[in-house]
Structure formats: structure tokens, C-alpha cells
Amino acid sequence: MDDSLIKINVEDHEGNQQEIEVPTDISLSLMEVLKGMDYHILATCGGMALCATCHVEVKNGYQSLTEPNDDEWAMLDTLPKLTQTSRLSCQIKVNGLKPGMSFKLLGETQI
Ligand code: FES
Secondary structure, eight states, X not given: OOTTEEEEEEEOTTSOEEEXXXXXXXXXXXXXXXXXXXXXXXXXXXXXXXXXXXXXXXXEOGGGSOOOOHHHHXXXXXXXXXXTTEEXXXXXXXXXXXXXXXEEEOSOSOO
């Protein structure tokens, strides 16, 4: 068994839930990994915490993530669909994820 692969759950914009395996031994963001798996995330700013199209709601495991930085808070504050556990997935590193975490995609898919 490969210890660096963990399973997390992702719900797409249509409400389809899927368990996916993500590698945690790489320094990519959750946004980059999800985009690589063909999830519909525009990520127009390229991961700079400026566009919020990578907005996700953390349905499970929010407390185990590191705190958002000031730039992320500032961008989250502007979102109409803000939830109690909203994050920008470009600011979440996959090497900090834990098995069983769950994310719902909320970012705009057209701008
Ligand atoms: S990709 Fe633009 S804010 Fe995350």
C-alpha cells in the first residue's frame, strides 16, 4: 500500500459525489490536483487567491486545515456563496490533507 495516497470526497457543481485518491507527497494545491482530474475549476488567477473560482466548502475536516492567510480571508469575504467552512482550494496544499476529508465545489464555472 502506498502511504502517500489518501482518499477524500469531492462533490462537483452538479451534486455528484466521488471518492478520489490524492497523493500527499507533492507540493501541489488541492485546486491543481482537482483540475488535473478534470474537475471544472476555472482558476483564472492561477492560484494567487485573486479570482475565487476555486472556492470550495469543506464539508468534513475543516479544523484540520491550516488557517487561511490574510489574502485568502479578504477574497473569501467578497463571496456571495460564502459558507462557515469556505476555503479557496488553491490555498490548500494536498500535503496537509487528511483521509476522509470532504469538499464541495462552489466556485463560478463561467465568468
Ligand atoms: S485559483 Fe484563483 S483564487 Fe484560487
